[in-house]
Amino acid sequence: MLQTQVSVSPAPTDWRQVFEEAYQGRHTYDFKSGSTIPMGPQDLWIVCRGIVQLGTLFASGDEAVLGFVYPAMPFGLPLTQLNPYEAFALTDVVLMRLNQVELESSPLLAQGVLQQLSRRLQQTEAILAMISQxxxxxxxxxxxxxxxxxxxxxxxxxxxxxxxxxxxxxxxxxxxxxxxxxxxxxxxxxxxxxxxxxxxxxxxxxxxxxxx
CATH class of the missing domain: 1.10.10.10 (Winged helix-like DNA-binding domain superfamily/Winged helix DNA-binding domain)
Known part of the structure; x- marks a missing residue:
């Protein structure tokens, strides 16, 4: 019998819409399914459409999947200590790129990113609970x-x-x-x-x- 039901709580606010309205007209980046997403040391990506997969490589060459990033969720090198840290488009995706300076200067944006990081943490805990079975x-x-x-x-x-x-x-x-x-x-x-x-x-x- 399955003992544990793992889930990730949905966001109470549609932060994807908040991001898009707050940064209407801002340049976005399209990546086709299977594309590797470049990540600079100061870049913070926000998913507008689609799903991104995060992963890393061990010294043995084996790949580890770390999780998935859904619309409104952030990812990027400022949010991890793993090296290497890779991201690729699991579907066709549309991304918005920010930097830490923009995040620090916008309370609304910082609030949204913090909430979505909470969702990422919930997902990580769910995956840890899952793989421990x-x-x-x-x-x-x-x-x-x-x-x-x-x-x-x-x-x-x-x-x-x-x-x-x-x-x-x-x-x-x-x-x-x-x-x-x-x-x-x-x-x-x-x-x-x-x-x-x-x-x-x-x-x-x-x-x-x-x-x-």
């Missing part, structure tokens, strides 16, 4: 439930995740192998909890069975 099956289910809450879109067939994730990306995030993820996704499909649509997006139905 012994069974990879439970980790995978919790990850899909978290994505369902954050990037799910209700359809007649279930909740469709608005982002495509490869088996390798899921394996990197959950600390397992691609072969294991492929097997467990097949199991969830057999249980009727998960389907995959024509565009290779996951569609989540009811809760999975409690036993493996």
């Amino acid at each position: 012994r069974r990879v099956y439970d980790r995978l289910v919790q990850l899909l439930l978290m994505l369902k809450q954050e990037v799910g879109h209700v359809t007649p067939d279930g909740v469709r995740l608005e982002v495509r994730l490869t088996h390798q990306q899921l394996a990197n995030l959950l600390g397992t192998t691609r072969v294991t993820i492929t097997r467990l996704l097949g199991l969830l499909r057999q249980e009727g909890w998960l389907t995959i649509d024509r565009t290779r997006h996951f569609v989540i139905a009811d809760a999975p069975s409690e036993s493996l």
Whole structure:
């Protein structure tokens, strides 16, 4: 049985709209899905549209997925001590670039960034709780439930995740192998909890069975 339900609370204020209204006419940057996002030492990126994946590399060459950045959330080198620290567009994204001077001079902007950093912290804690579960099956289910809450879109067939994730990306995030993820996704499909649509997006139905 799944013991822990991890979730990230939605923001009470639509800070994406606040950012866009406060900085209307400001230059934004478009990145296609799969593109690497450059990060300068003073740059603070705000996601306006789409989803960004954050990651790092170990000395062994293995990649670790650190989490996802949704609209209104910030990311950038000023917010981390990891090196290397990488970001790439998981979908087509539109970003707004700020610097620390602008952040310090705008109380409204600073308030919004602080709130969104709180959401990032909640997500990080949810991921830590998720990967600490012994069974990879439970980790995978919790990850899909978290994505369902954050990037799910209700359809007649279930909740469709608005982002495509490869088996390798899921394996990197959950600390397992691609072969294991492929097997467990097949199991969830057999249980009727998960389907995959024509565009290779996951569609989540009811809760999975409690036993493996």
